[in-house]
Amino acid sequence: MKFDPKKLRKTVLDMAYAGSTVHIGCAFSIIELLSVLYKNHLRYPNNDPFNKDRDYFLLSKGHGVMAQYACMRELGWLCDDDFLNYFSNGSDLKGLSDSRIPGIEVTSGSLGHGFSVGAGLAMGAKLHKTGQKTYVLVGDGEINEGPIWEGALFAAHHELDNFMVIVDENGFQAMGSTRDIMELGSIQSKFESFGFDAITVDGHDEMAINKAIIGLWKGNKKTPKALIAKTVKGKGVDFMEHDNSWHYTRLNQESYKQAILSINGGNT
Amino acid sequence: MRSALSDALVSLGKKNPNILLLTGDHGYALFDDFRRECPKQYINAGIAEQNMVGVAAGLARSGFRPIVYGLSAFIPIRVLEQIKLDVAHDHLPIIFIGDGAGFVYSHLGTSHQSTEDIACSRSIPNLSVYSPADRFELTQCLTMAYKDNSAVYLRIGKADRGDVHQSLPNIKSGRLIKVKTAKKIKYSFIATGSMVRTAIDVADKLHDIDVWSAPFIKPIDRSMVEKICHNSEAVVVFEEHSKFGGLGSLIAEIASESSPVKILYVAVNNRFSQKCGTYEYLLQEHGLDFSTVYKKVCNFLKSM
Numbered sequence: 392m393k394f395d396p397k398k399l400r401k402t403v404l405d406m407a408y409a410g411s412t413v414h415i416g417c418a419f420s421i422i423e424l425l426s427v428l429y430k431n432h433l434r435y436p437n438n439d440p441f442n443k444d445r446d447y448f449l450l451s452k453g454h455g456v457m458a459q460y461a462c463m464r465e466l467g468w469l470c471d472d473d474f475l476n477y478f479s480n481g482s483d484l485k486g487l488s489d490s491r492i493p494g495i496e497v498t499s500g501s502l503g504h505g506f507s508v509g510a511g512l513a514m515g516a517k518l519h520k521t522g523q524k525t526y527v528l529v530g531d532g533e534i535n536e537g538p539i540w541e542g543a544l545f546a547a548h549h550e551l552d553n554f555m556v557i558v559d560e561n562g563f564q565a566m567g568s569t570r571d572i573m574e575l576g577s578i579q580s581k582f583e584s585f586g587f588d589a590i591t592v593d594g595h596d597e598m599a600i601n602k603a604i605i606g607l608w609k610g611n612k613k614t615p616k617a618l619i620a621k622t623v624k625g626k627g628v629d630f631m632e633h634d635n636s637w638h639y640t641r642l643n644q645e646s647y648k649q650a651i652l653s654i655n656g657g658n659t
Numbered sequence: 660m661r662s663a664l665s666d667a668l669v670s671l672g673k674k675n676p677n678i679l680l681l682t683g684d685h686g687y688a689l690f691d692d693f694r695r696e697c698p699k700q701y702i703n704a705g706i707a708e709q710n711m712v713g714v715a716a717g718l719a720r721s722g723f724r725p726i727v728y729g730l731s732a733f734i735p736i737r738v739l740e741q742i743k744l745d746v747a748h749d750h751l752p753i754i755f756i757g758d759g760a761g762f763v764y765s766h767l768g769t770s771h772q773s774t775e776d777i778a779c780s781r782s783i784p785n786l787s788v789y790s791p792a793d794r795f796e797l798t799q800c801l802t803m804a805y806k807d808n809s810a811v812y813l814r815i816g817k818a819d820r821g822d823v824h825q826s827l828p829n830i831k832s833g834r835l836i837k838v839k840t841a842k843k844i845k846y847s848f849i850a851t852g853s854m855v856r857t858a859i860d861v862a863d864k865l866h867d868i869d870v871w872s873a874p875f876i877k878p879i880d881r882s883m884v885e886k887i888c889h890n891s892e893a894v895v896v897f898e899e900h901s902k903f904g905g906l907g908s909l910i911a912e913i914a915s916e917s918s919p920v921k922i923l924y925v926a927v928n929n930r931f932s933q934k935c936g937t938y939e940y941l942l943q944e945h946g947l948d949f950s951t952v953y954k955k956v957c958n959f960l961k962s963m
Contacts, residue, residue: 490749496720498744507710508745511717519721538741541710548705 393465394426396597400627400654402461402474408647410478412486416625416637418458420561420594421528424620427600428526429462440468440494446523447512449496451505452530452559453488454638459495460484468494503536505529506556510546513554513615524608528557532564535573540585546615547586555607555616556582559594561624563635582617594620628653660818663794664756665692667801668726672697675724678805681715682728683708686758690728708733712741712755719751724805730764731757731773735780735812742810747785752808754801760790760816761853761899762932765941774927778904780812781877788876790814790906792838792855793822796874799830807832814876816899817853817938823872833880835887839863839870846960847887849873850897851906854925854947858897861953865960873906881913888918893963895923895956899947902926923959925952 403418428448436442450459463469469484476482483492487500496512497505509527516523529539546554558578562569569575582589588610592603600620607616624638625631628650642650669692672678680693681702694701704711708729715725727734734757735742746753757776764771781788789804789811791797797815804811823838830836835849839859845867850858855872862868871887873879888894894914896907907924914920927945934944942948946955 498748501740501744503709504713504741504745507713507741508717508720510710511714511719512721513717514714515718515721515723518723538707538709538713541705541707542713545704545707545710545714 394430394462396422396426396627397654399426399458399461399465401651402464403457404642404647404650404654406457406460406474406477408642409475411641412478413639413641414454414457414486415640415642416563416631416635417452417530417559417561418455419626419628419631420622420624421455421458421559422627423595423597424528424557424559424600424622425458425462427597427604429466431601432524432604433526435466438466444521444523447496447509447525449505449509449512449525449527450488451497451499451509451527452502452533453499454530455528455559456486456488456495459488463494466494502530502533503538506539506542507545509556510542510551510554513546513551514549516553517551523553525554526557527555528559530564531558531560531562531569531575531578532572534558534575534578535564543582543585543587550613551615552611552613555604555618556587557618557620559622560619561622563624563638565638567635579617579619582619586614587617588614589617589619591619591621594622595626660794660797660815661689663797664801664815665689667798668693669696671726671801671805672700676700677722678724678726679718680726680728681711683711683733685729708738709741712738713745715753716741716745716749716751719746719753724752726754726756728756728758730771731760731776731814732771736773736776739779739783742780742786742812743783747783747810750785750809753810754804755810755812756815757812758815760814762938762941762945763817765932765938766935768935769931772932774899774901775904776812776814777876777898777900777906778908781904781909785810787811787878788814789874790816790851790876791874792850792852792872793824795822795824795827796830796836796872799827800874803830803832814852820853820856823855823859830874833875833878833883835871835873835880835883837869838872839868841867841869843867844869844890846893846895847871847891848895848897849884849887849906849910851876853899854897857925857947857949857952858895860949861956864953865957876906876909879909879913884910884913885918888914888920891920893921893923893960895925895959897925897952900926902928921963923956925955
């Protein structure tokens with residue numbers, strides 16, 4: 392089955408181990424979200440990442456890019472060598488998303504950019520009446536950034552009903568919990584107060600995510616959409632879940648083996 | 660110069676319906692004609708410059724040709740990272756107009772003054788930087804920026820210092836334009852934007868000086884600059900911008916590689932404005948008024 396979350400997580404682990412890199416936890420929290428989007432919603436005619444009629448998916452939280460790479464492998468846009476050689480000198484795939492990779496729409500890592508670019512794409516699609524949809528995935532830590540809220544005002548004012556922001560609410564940012572660093576309160580209420588149709592779901596329940604996305608698109612005309620996904624940072628590997636150190640920890644041979652075992656359902 | 664800007668925008672807007680003019684709630688009255696002639700191509704994106712540039716990037720990706728307008732204190736300074744990552748990185752064709760550069764907003768203080776924008780913008784790859792001196796250069800620069808089909812920062816400074824050209828000059832990308840020719844060249848003045856007028860006025864009182872206007876900061880015709888430096892005993896560079904990283908630095912970078920020459924920088928020193936006053940008053944405060952500049956240049960040339 393394409394976009395199987397277990398397989399996607401294994402790909403991320405293989406990649407992180409091969410490249411001896413970080414940001415595993417924030418890739419794992421968005422696996423089911425990406426799986427549902429790529430499987431059921433994003434339209435890429437002829438499986439072409441440049442197709443002019445495609446829907447737009449912008450990973451604004453570029454730190455989770457390994458999850459997107461894993462999906463792009465399923466689509467055949469990346470090959471095994473890209474993963475085996477991750478982070479090797481002269482390779483293309485970086486630790487944060489780069490728009491020069493086919494299938495990645497924006498360069499991210501500096502946070503708070505993708506929302507506005509997505510709003511521009513959505514506005515362009517409306518002006519051209521193309522029917523394309525735009526999805527922007529942001530992190531809950533990322534919404535500390537001011538331009539997100541500038542963009543929220545803009546999207547609502549211009550009635551961008553082809554625009555959906557998905558918030559990965561995993562409760563953590565780089566240095567700790569969002570509660571300790573910058574309390575976010577109710578993200579759903581915040582977007583609702585800005586004029587969005589918003590709903591909160593379990594971000595690891597594929598059926599619930601799918602239903603919520605369909606429901607949002609069927610909702611009010613003239614309002615942008617917000618899907619707030621309650622997620623677990625490090626989801627899928629028992630010793631990584633809720634442990635923010637996996638934002639910065641690298642795998643060694645032992646932890647890599649244990650992580651694979653955990654994904655396969657074994658106790659570690 | 661402002662009516663030339665309005666006319667040029669209207670002309671572009673009518674020529675291409677994919678041109679969208681975005682403003683960060685600035686440009687009072689400036690866009691009346693554009694709004695009347697091209698009402699569907701005008702977007703006031705609110706006081707939210709960072710979002711405006713991101714939105715412009717999305718629109719450019721959708722096939723539109725955005726022109727983003729703001730004061731140069733905000734466009735490009737406040738949104739430098741959006742220009743770098745969302746626009747220049749991907750070669751998107753967006754024209755950024757930064758108005759009121761230098762000390763135009765003399766009474767409003769440091770927040771609205773901009774003397775670091777050239778230095779910041781010219782180090783961004785894929786971003787051109789134009790700095791016209793009068794309405795003729797402005798019209799040409801805007802037309803060329805449109806034809807470039809890439810990211811351009813167009814710096815507009817003090818707009819009412821009078822023309823330095825009699826008619827539309829024959830501008831080629833990167834070239835400097837001679838605005839005063841000496842019978843015998845001893846020294847050369849190179850100036851940009853509002854300071855071209857000052858450079859001409861100073862040269863009028865002296866002898867053997869060629870004066871060049873540099874509407875293109877980036878790209879600039881290096882061989883032309885090398886030749887000017889090579890043929891001069893000394894060069895004076897004039898700009899209403901910090902002496903760090905602006906036109907003076909650019910000329911020195913080029914000269915030092917192939918045509919070393921003594922250079923005097925008539926530019927803004929490492930300081931913010933201290934007081935409130937007219938544009939002329941602030942020029943005096945920064946030592947950029949005519950009489951201070953004239954004395955400074957005379958002393959420099961005497962020392963040669």
